[in-house]
Amino acid sequence: VQLQASGGGLVQAGDSLRLSCAASGRTFSRYAMGWFRRAPGKEREFVAAISRSGGYTNYIDSVKGRFTVSRDNAKNTVYLQMNSLKPEDTALYYCAADRSYDDSTHRSAGGYDYWGQGTQVTVSS
Numbered sequence: 001v002q003l004q005a006s007g008g009g010l011v012q013a014g015d016s017l018r019l020s021c022a023a024s025g026r027t028f029s030r031y032a033m034g035w036f037r038r039a040p041g042k043e044r045e046f047v048a049a050i051s052r053s054g055g056y057t058n059y060i061d062s063v064k065g066r067f068t069v070s071r072d073n074a075k076n077t078v079y080l081q082m083n084s085l086k087p088e089d090t091a092l093y094y095c096a097a098d099r100s101y102d103d104s105t106h107r108s109a110g111g112y113d114y115w116g117q118g119t120q121v122t123v124s125s
Contacts, residue, residue: 001025003116005095010122011085019080021095021116028076029053032100034112035069035080037091037121047093048080049105058105062088085123092118 007019021033034049048069049058057069068081078095096112 001028001031001097001114003095003097003114005093005116005119008093008119008121010124013086013123013125015085015123016081016083017085017121019082019093019095019119019121021078021080023076023078023097025076029073030099031097031114032105033069033071033078034096034098034105034107034109035078035093036096036109037089037093038118039088039091042091044094044109046107046109049107050078051103051105052100053103055103056105058107060107082121085121087123087125090121090123092120094118 002024005021032051035047036044037047038044050069054071066084071078095116097114098112
């Protein structure tokens with residue numbers, strides 16, 4: 001599976017962005033998908049995940065109520081809608097795919113099999 005993330009940019013605090021991650025292949029619906037980010041000088045952290053069917057989602061506490069993860073299996077794409085952005089959301093955002101055998105999500109980066117190249121999100125104050 002190859003993943004291509006897009007949609008990042010430079011915005012002001014309070015603005016919104018929608019990240020997209022397009023996957024190659026015909027088995028996208030078999031993968032749970034996750035979003036991670038790495039801020040300058042910090043370790044990569046989990047942001048959000050969505051199960052194969054889209055029925056289950058999981059978020060880090062700092063983005064709950066502001067970010068929404070969704071997927072369109074017909075388009076082989078997962079999205080991260082980011083509202084009310086804050087300067088602390090500034091990071092390189094990565095999407096990842098987990099060859100999942102059940103309809104669940106998880107937060108551990110080590111459990112993901114494929115990674116995209118990242119898209120930069122910069123939020124100015």
